[in-house]
Amino acid sequence: MGKELLPPGGGDDSAAPVDLRKALEERYLAYALSTIMHRALPDVRDGLKPVHRRIMHTMRLLRLSPDQGFAKCARIVGDVMGKFHPHGDQSIYDALVRLAQPFAMRYPLVDGQGNFGNIDGDNAAAMRYTEARMTEVAAELLTGITEDAVDFRTTYNEEDEEPIVLPGAFPNLLCNGSSGIAVGMATSIPPHNAAEVCDAALALIDDPETPVSRLLDFVKGPDFPTGGIMVESAAAIREAYETGRGGFRVRARWEKEDQGRGTWNAVVTEIPYGIQKSRLIEKIAELIIARKLPLLEDVRDESAEDIRVVLVPKSRTVEPELLMESLFRLTDLETRFPLNMNVLSRGKVPGVLSLKQVLREWLDHRRDVLLRRSRHRLAEIERRLEILAGYLVAYLNIDEVIRIIREEDEPKPVMIARFELTDTQAEAILNMRLRALRKLEEFEIRKEFDKLSEEKTQIEGLLASTAKQWKTVRWEVAKVRETFDPEKNPALGRRRTTFGEAPAHDLEDVQQAMIEREPVTIVLSEKGWLRAMKGHLSDLSSLTFKEGDALKLAFHAQTTDKILLFTTGGKFYTLGADRLPGGRGHGEPVRIMVDMENDQAIVTAFAHDPERRLLLASHAGNGFIVAEKDVVANTRKGRQVMNVKAPDEAKLCIPVTGDHVAIVGLNRKLLVFPLAEVPEMARGKGVRLQRYRDGGVSDLKTFAMEAGLSWQDSADRTFTRSREELTEWLGNRAAAGRMAPKGFPRTGKFG
Incomplete structure (x- = not known):
């Protein structure tokens, strides 16, 4: 082992103290930066993330042009991974597959052959079975890459070079969109229509001050490959494109x-x-x-x-x-x-850009590419003109040139000195073939020299004039737009996502439509426990209740009905019949479902009928009529309809029918008066219905005088009194009334 490979301390176990916070900050920042710059966010100029850019570059190196044959995806993935992208082969293949899916990409960059997955979410076949090549769109993105259009950097192992960004003649970021999650930021850009994006870019070239609102005359909104109908408002779309943040329904x-x-x-x-x-x-x-x-x-x-x-x-x-x-x-x-629209601006700074800023940066990039390609071409022309000038010298002095080559040991320096040639010219003359010495060749060289000189003058003029540069960029964008013209190429260029307005359906209707209509029996106990039994029950004797509790009322309804509860505090609460607890057990207390005051109790409950009117009455004998549609509450807090002050409380709530009101007090005095004397209100205390010295109202009934007033006694016998028989009880609202007729139930109720 070399000495330089030994760890500090001669290989002994040694540890250096490190500030944990600082170490974590450094490592996390490095990770975040790597994710943001080299994985998740696209470059605003070519709209690609590094993995996609490396796939495109590799396919170019493999000469997989649209007019060439296909290559196995395994070959492409292998080259991408080995040379440029040292990550998992599956992640590279997944990225390649997505570039070929017509339902994922508005303008696919890869032309796939084989099973590349489908809209049902099925995976593509393994990479050894599928083949791919570039599409015309991908070729547009790469146009000029060999002409010094963009900068290159060394690859991860420093054995090769890769482009930092592609020339991007196609506005890929907007046209194909992008999505990704980085560290602390994300990006989500929908696809757009290429012809519309090019029109907006042309408008921005013509007038750099064009506002986003004007650009939206061209870019109407996203254009998804799967079509669909956008139901977002114009104002929301405008705000989204002006700020770079928003959403589309x-x-x-x-x-x-x-x-x-x-x-x-x-x-x-x-x-x-x-x-x-x-x-x-x-x-x-x-x-x-x-x-x-x-x-x-x-x-x-x-x-x-x-x-x-x-x-x-x-x-x-x-x-x-x-x-x-x-x-x-x-x-x-x-x-x-x-x-x-969170993208890497100028390939370096992540930021959320507006539609105008995205187009601006793409156009600026196109101008940079134009300038770099022009300078590259100019250098090539100057090199070629230098060589052609040397050839012309050789043709004018052909015999002398042949003599020097034949007689001199080192002809090159002699020729340079004799004809004042450059090293490049001398080398080119020495490398000429004998067949190039024809008289016709001299004519061809003069022709090429004149043509290149003219092109050189044009390029120098372009490089000197900003107006000419933008005119050329405009011509290039217009050429791309022509490729995706909806009229000339409807299959590729026609807009797929159209615009519409969401039908203004009543919210209530839609909610009702989502509930299965089934018959139920609503059961309310004395202590306020509520439940919904399946079916319309006729025998309620089998119902069980908690100890000390009993049945207060039960009625038939449908699961689509709203159930209205009226309390002694004069409030109405609304519950959906489908949301009530089922018949197993004793149900649930109403107070869990709504915000009901502790000192209040339920007067009655019934299924809502928006066409009905209700007559409300308090214990003290005040009352009024209210339309049932006006008492529905949309919140747990309910709706205050009848204003009552303690010790008074709401006592009765009955549906209005007929044309007269019969009211009986706890003092058993009965009063009958026309219904027209009771006002209809949305909320209030009401008016006096019957006057009492003490006590209050016992029961209330509305009826049609033509049919007569009827009641039931304790033996379920029905008594009916006609107008003539009710004469002595007929009076005006707020009168005291007279003692109830013989046969009126002792309970003081109409039954």
Whole structure:
């Protein structure tokens, strides 16, 4: 072992004290920097991460041009890993596969042959079976790389060189998008339409002060390879592109397919970007089994090359839009694609850029590439002109040149001295072939000399004029735009993601559509325990309650109903029948479900009917009518409808029917008056319904005078009194009334 390889201390076990915090900071910073710069974030200029750039560079070295044959992916991956990217072969192959997938890349950079996976999420075949070459788009990214267009750096083992960035004639960052998670930052850029991006770039060249709002006249929004419909507002799209942060709601494209005889199916033909079709269908099937999609009967995947997912409704009466709206809410048929344009600016500084800044940096890069290629070409022309000038000297003095070559031992220095040639010219003359001494060759050389001189003048003019440089860049961008013109090349250039507005369906309708409609019996105990028994029960005698508790009320409802609770404090609470605890056990206390005051009790509960009106009355005899649709509460806190102050409390809540009100007090005095005398209010204390010296209201009833007032006694016998028989009890609202007629129940209730 060499002495220089020995550790300090001559190889003895020795340890040097290190500040742990400082060591961790250094190591973590190094890791973070490596992840940000060399793994997760794309370069704004060519839109590629290092692994993708190395794949492209390797394919160029293997001469896998679009017009050449394919090579095994294992060969490509091996070269990438061995020469440029010392990481796992599987991660390199995964990156290569993604570049070839038409559902992942808007403009694929790799032309794959074999199984490269599918939109169902199935993996590609092993790399030894698949083959690949570059696409025309990849060739555009590499144009000029051999002409000193970009800088190179040494590879990880310093045996080779790799490009720091590609020339990038194609606006790859925006057109193909990118996503990645670094340390403390992430990037998420959706794909865009190439023709639109080029139009925006041309507008920015024409007027560098063009605002983002104007650029959005060209770049309407993302253009996903899987299509779909974007339902984001124009204001949100503008803000996202101005700040570089935001998101876009994307929905599946669907159509109603008539099946004849009034039946129909909904057929999904495009799904949101990045969603695996098989997983999406599994999720829908799970929701059907869990009865979360009551409007949907079945889902079928009839896809071949194109996507075709068939959704079968429960019945022909189902509204298609409502069915799809419930699916959009519960499944990935609607997703939100985030926008976070966090990229490496100038290849060095990570930052979130706006649409304008991204285009600006790409155009500046294109100008740098143009200048570097022009200087490279100029140097080549100058070298060639130097050689051609030497050839012309040789032709003018051909006999002397032949004599020197034949007679001199060292012809080169003699020729340089005799004809004032440069070393390069002399070497070129000595390397000439005899057949090049034809008279015609002299004419060809003069022609080439004149042509190159003219090109040299043009390049020097270009390098001297910024306006000419931008004019050339504009021409290059316009040429790329022509390749992806939607009119000339609709298959590649036509926009796939369209824009639409989400149908404005009532939130209530959609929520109802997500609940399986089933009959239930709502049971409320005296102590406020609530439950929903399956089915419409007719015999309630078998119900059990906690010790000391008993049945307060029970009524039939559907799982799609809202249950309204009215309390002594004058508040209404709303609960979904589908959310109530089941019939096993004794249910749950209402106070767990809503924020009810401890000193209040439940007056009544019933299924909500938005068409009904309710007559509310307090113990003291005040009351008013309220529309049932106005008492629904959207929060746990409920809605205060009747204002009552202790010791008074809300006592009665009955549905309004007919045209008269009958009210009886605890003093057994009965009063009948027209319903029209009771005002309709949304909230308040109400008006006096009956006057009492002491006590309060016992019961209340609304009825149609034409049918008469009826009540039931304790023996369940029904008594009915007509208008003539009720004459002495008829009066005005707020009167005291008279003692109830003979036969009126002792309970003081109408039954």
